[in-house]
Amino acid sequence: xxxxxxxxxxxxxxxxxxxxxxxxxxxxxxxxxxxxxxxxxxxxxxxxxxxxxxxxxxxxxxxxxxxxxxxxxxxxxxxxxxxxxxxxxxxxxxxxxxxxxxxxxxxxxxxxxxxxxxxxxxxxxxxxxxxxxxxxxxxxxxxxxxxxxxxxxxxxxxxxxxxxxxxxxxxxxxxxxxxxxxxxxxxxxxxxxxxxxxxxxxxxxxxxxxxxxxxxxxxxxxxxxxxxxxxxxxxxxxxxxxxxxxxxxxxxxxxxxxxxxxxxxxxxxxxxxxxxxxxxxxxxxxxxxxxxxxxxxxx
Numbered sequence: 001x002x003x004x005x006x007x008x009x010x011x012x013x014x015x016x017x018x019x020x021x022x023x024x025x026x027x028x029x030x031x032x033x034x035x036x037x038x039x040x041x042x043x044x045x046x047x048x049x050x051x052x053x054x055x056x057x058x059x060x061x062x063x064x065x066x067x068x069x070x071x072x073x074x075x076x077x078x079x080x081x082x083x084x085x086x087x088x089x090x091x092x093x094x095x096x097x098x099x100x101x102x103x104x105x106x107x108x109x110x111x112x113x114x115x116x117x118x119x120x121x122x123x124x125x126x127x128x129x130x131x132x133x134x135x136x137x138x139x140x141x142x143x144x145x146x147x148x149x150x151x152x153x154x155x156x157x158x159x160x161x162x163x164x165x166x167x168x169x170x171x172x173x174x175x176x177x178x179x180x181x182x183x184x185x186x187x188x189x190x191x192x193x194x195x196x197x198x199x200x201x202x203x204x205x206x207x208x209x210x211x212x213x214x215x216x217x218x219x220x221x222x223x224x225x226x227x228x229x230x231x232x233x234x235x236x237x238x239x240x241x242x243x244x245x246x247x248x249x250x251x252x253x254x255x256x257x258x259x260x261x262x263x264x265x266x267x268x269x270x271x272x273x274x275x276x277x278x279x280x281x282x283x284x285x286x287x288x289x290x291x292x293x294x295x296x297x298x299x
Contacts (some may be wrong), residue, residue, distance in 0.1 A: 004032040030170060034217065059219060059252050060086035060109055064118035067104050067275075078104040080275040081118065088219070089250045091243065093257055093266040101275040103224070106256045110222045111139050123219070140168050144213030144251075148225035150205045152197040158184060158208045159193040165215040183211040187241060203234035210241065214251075221245070223255040227262070239265055 005012050008027040022029055065082040068075050078101045086092055096102045107113040108120050111127050120127050122142060127135060152161050163180040171179070184190055187207040197205055206226060213221050223242065227235035243265040246253045255262055263269055263286055271278040 004029060004036050007032075057088050058085045059088040059090075059123060060084070060254070061121040061124075062105075062108070062118065063121075065105070065108060065115050065120060066117045067101075067108065067113070068116045078275055079108070079115070082272075082275075082277055084270065084277065086252065086254065087267075089246070089252055091246045091253045091255075091265060091267045092270060093255045093262045093268075094270045094272060095257060095263075096272040096278075100272045102256045102272045104275075105272065106222060106224060106254070109220075109254060110143055110145065111135050140165065141216050142219050144215070144218035144221045146206070146209050146213050146221060146223040146226050148228040150197070150202075150209045150229075152205055152208055152212075154197050157194045157196055158189060158200070158211075161197075161208055162211045162215060165212060169216045179215070180211075183214050184208070186214075187211045201234075202230050203237060206230060206234075206238050207241070210238070210245075214245070218251065220252045220254060223253060223257075225257055225259075226255060227257070227259045235259065236261060 003012055006022040006025065006027050006029060009022060009025040011022055011024045013022070013029070021027070062082050062084045065079050065084075066077070067079040068077050070076075080101075082101075082105060084105075094102045094105065104113070108115055108127075109122075111120075111122070114128060122138060125138070127138070130138065153164070156164070159177070159180045162183055163176040166176040166179065181190070181193060184193055187210050189204060189207050189211070192200060192204060192208075195204075197208070200208065206229075210226075213223075221242070226242065227238055230238060239259075239261055242253055242255070245251055246265075255266075263283070266283055268283070269281045269286065271281070
C-alpha cells in the first residue's frame with residue numbers, strides 16, 4: 001500500500017493504486033499513483049533475491065485457488081487448491097503438460113477469469129472483491145500481457161498497437177507518442193514505427209507485443225508461451241529481452257511455457273500437474289543438459 005498526497009487540497013490517501021481521484025476535491029491523482037508505483041518498483045529492484053519472506057514483498061499470492069468448469073452436468077476441475085507466493089521483481093516460469101491447469105492459473109493471476117473458490121491477491125488486493133471498473137483499472141495499469149499469437153491489431157502500425165493501451169490509461173496524445181517511440185526503441189524497433197504487423201517478422205511482432213505490454217508501466221508482465229510461435233534463434237532473443245527488462249526495471253515476469261530455454265533465465269520454476277503444484281525449484285537446483293542444433297545451443 002502506498003500513501004499519496006493530493007496537490008490541490010493536501011489530503012493524504014492510502015491506496016493500492018485503485019484510487020485515482022481525490023475523494024475530497026475530485027483532483028486527478030494519476031501522476032501521484034504512478035510516482036508511488038515507480039518508487040516501489042525501484043526499491044524492490046534493489047532487494048536481493050533470496051528465500052526469506054521477511055525481506056520480500058509478495059506481489060502475487062494465491063490461497064486455496066480452485067477452478068471447476070461445468071460442461072452440462074459434468075464438472076471438470078482445472079485447479080485443485082493452489083497456494084503460490086510470487087516475489088516482486090521475480091522471474092517465474094510455470095511449466096506443465098497440456099491440460100495441467102497452468103493456463104487457468106495464468107488467467108486467474110491476470111484477472112481474466114474468476115476462481116470457483118479461494119483467493120488471488122495482487123499487491124494484497126483480492127481480485128474477487130473488486131468491481132468490474134476496479135478490475136479493469138488494475139488490468140490496465142498493473143498487468144501487461146504477452147501472447148503466443150502476438151494478438152496485434154492488423155490494420156494498426158507498430159506505434160499505434162503500442163499506444164492503444166495508453167488511451168485507456170488517459171494519457172495525452174503527446175505522451176502516448178513519446179512513450180510509444182521510446183518503448184519500440186527499447187525493444188529494437190525504432191526504425192519500424194509505421195510498419196503494420198504483416199510487414200514484420202514473427203520475432204518483430206513479438207517485440208511489438210512486448211512493447212505494448214510495457215505501455216502503462218505495469219508491475220507484472222504475464223507471458224503466455226511467448227516463444228511458442230518463434231524459431232530457435234528468435235526465441236532465444238525474446239527470452240533474453242524479457243530477462244533484460246526484468247533485471248533492468250524490476251518488473252515481475254510470470255511466464256507459462258513449455259520452452260526449456262526459459263528455465264535458464266528464471267529465478268524459480270513452478271511445475272504444475274493435474275491442477276496442483278507438483279514442485280517448485282530454484283534455478284540453482286536445476287541441471288540443464290545443453291545440446292547443439294547447427295551452430296546454436298538448444299536447452
